[in-house]
Amino acid sequence: MTGTQTPRSDSLPTRTTDEQPTGGAVTAAPTAESPLSGSDSLLSSGLSFSDDPWHAHDSLPAKTVAEPAYRNVAPQEVFGTASFRAAGIPVPPPAAAPARTLTGTPAFEILVLLLTAAYAIFLYRHLNDIVLLFRRVFRTRASRERLTASSGSGNNMHRFLNIAAIFGLLFLGAATIKSIDTLLPAEIPDAWPYELLAASSLLAALLWALIAAYQSLLLKTVGTVTLAMLLTDQIWMLKRTYFALAAILATPLFLLLALVPSNLGTSWLYITAVGLAITAILCLRETSQLFLVKKIPILYWFLYLCIVEIFPFSLLWLIATR
Numbered sequence: 001m002t003g004t005q006t007p008r009s010d011s012l013p014t015r016t017t018d019e020q021p022t023g024g025a026v027t028a029a030p031t032a033e034s035p036l037s038g039s040d041s042l043l044s045s046g047l048s049f050s051d052d053p054w055h056a057h058d059s060l061p062a063k064t065v066a067e068p069a070y071r072n073v074a075p076q077e078v079f080g081t082a083s084f085r086a087a088g089i090p091v092p093p094p095a096a097a098p099a100r101t102l103t104g105t106p107a108f109e110i111l112v113l114l115l116t117a118a119y120a121i122f123l124y125r126h127l128n129d130i131v132l133l134f135r136r137v138f139r140t141r142a143s144r145e146r147l148t149a150s151s152g153s154g155n156n157m158h159r160f161l162n163i164a165a166i167f168g169l170l171f172l173g174a175a176t177i178k179s180i181d182t183l184l185p186a187e188i189p190d191a192w193p194y195e196l197l198a199a200s201s202l203l204a205a206l207l208w209a210l211i212a213a214y215q216s217l218l219l220k221t222v223g224t225v226t227l228a229m230l231l232t233d234q235i236w237m238l239k240r241t242y243f244a245l246a247a248i249l250a251t252p253l254f255l256l257l258a259l260v261p262s263n264l265g266t267s268w269l270y271i272t273a274v275g276l277a278i279t280a281i282l283c284l285r286e287t288s289q290l291f292l293v294k295k296i297p298i299l300y301w302f303l304y305l306c307i308v309e310i311f312p313f314s315l316l317w318l319i320a321t322r
Contacts, residue, residue, distance in 0.1 A: 103181045107198035112258045129160040161240045168247030173205025211312045242283035250275050
């Protein structure tokens with residue numbers, strides 16, 4: 001029994017294909033009724049197919065992606081016109097390492113403690129010599145007598161002055177470092193070794209000792225050349241006596257200066273400097289009176305000041321500024 005088959009309504013419509021007599025490439029051209037000819041079809045995008053797989057990528061159309069444009073906008077455009085800037089919370093800076101200072105080393109603190117103990121022992125052991133020193137300084141100045149007339153007698157006084165000189169040099173070394181750290185606060189470079197910072201007070205004391213040795217050697221040389229050993233010995237005795245007096249009077253002020261922080265000890269530093277300056281002025285006044293008593297022209301006293309007292313300090317200042 002033969003019957004007639006009715007085509008399904010959901011079947012695809014027939015296509016017409018144009019066969020090419022030569023060549024392996026086939027181009028499918030859809031008919032007008034083809035549903036593939038819509039706007040979303042691949043064929044409408046202009047794609048072509050080739051039998052050569054190595055050149056398939058060459059048939060894709062090139063597309064250029066536009067770079068997004070950026071522009072600066074105000075905060076009101078992003079957060080709205082009713083927005084406002086809130087109070088910022090201060091962020092603490094990162095913890096930095098403490099600055100290196102000349103007096104911030106344990107060696108300086110140990111030296112100050114040893115200096116304090118030595119000063120107490122010095123007062124206890126030489127209390128009579130200290131009282132005698134004060135009597136000679138102030139009594140002879142009040143009676144217009146020369147201090148050197150009685151200062152050179154007795155081995156006890158010489159021994160006392162030698163101990164006071166060593167004590168005073170240590171005091172000057174520590175006071176110099178403390179003064180530099182107070183008046184010129186600056187961070188010490190890391191390149192400086194720690195041993196140099198620890199021994200800075202001793203190096204300053206050694207520098208003062210070299211200045212004292214230069215003055216003593218120069219006075220002895222001048223006395224030997226000019227045959228005035230008595231005068232130079234008396235000048236040197238005056239310097240040692242007033243140096244011992246300055247060490248005794250200024251040490252308590254320096255200990256107070258060393259115990260307070262650098263930013264709070266400026267007043268004590270000025271008081272200590274004023275005390276040392278008064279003692280130095282009294283010593284220079286006594287030497288000038290000695291020249292006048294010996295009937296030596298005052299010009300020689302000025303030469304003594306320039307060569308013995310001023311020259312070493314001016315030389316150190318010139319070296320430091322360079």
